[in-house]
Amino acid sequence: GAVVSQHPSWVICKSGTSVKIECRSLDFQATTMFWYRQFPKQSLMLMATSNEGSKATYEQGVEKDKFLINHASLTLSTLTVTSAHPEDSSFYICSGSGTERSQPQHFGDGTRLSIL
């Protein structure tokens, strides 16, 4: 099946640091990539949708200057959490999907971000 690689798996850093998370589709071209945030025992909350070569579309309430998304190729999307603070600590998960709208999403392993 389709594989999405996400790293790093864990990040622990000081408040004020910027953190970059990479998401790669290994065996398919991810026309669209999605970035989610998940708090403990809660559902996945969509943060933004990115299409290769264009600006990401952010969900309401998500600061685009805080969460920078780049989707430079059909196999790579990155999320940078700028000047992270403790309230940004969460589980961030990316997923990739092909050209068909109804195709299932293939998720990366997620990144656990802890800001001290």
Next chain:
Amino acid sequence: GQQVMQIPQYQHVQEGEDFTTYCNSSTTLSNIQWYKQRPGGHPVFLIQLVKSGEVKKQKRLTFQFGEAKKNSSLHITATQTTDVGTYFCAGLSGSARQLTFGSGTQLTVLP
């Protein structure tokens, strides 16, 4: 905006008992997908339902899509400890590409 509700939030069952989780959407869906997330893991795609009234089976798992395409259910027969995890439904509606995830049902199977 679209909302997808899922019940129950938690379910504890004895190994061998059956389990069902229900999903209801505030809007008509074009399709519904089900995912399983193991503790500490990421969501894994299980199945997709597209047609009104559709029923699909995967071994002990039975998935249904309602006639009105606004609700869905997942039923597990004779649960096993390997079934432990959180089950999410996720719906697509209109022309959107974004999935709206349900709140999830966390299943615990007691040996």
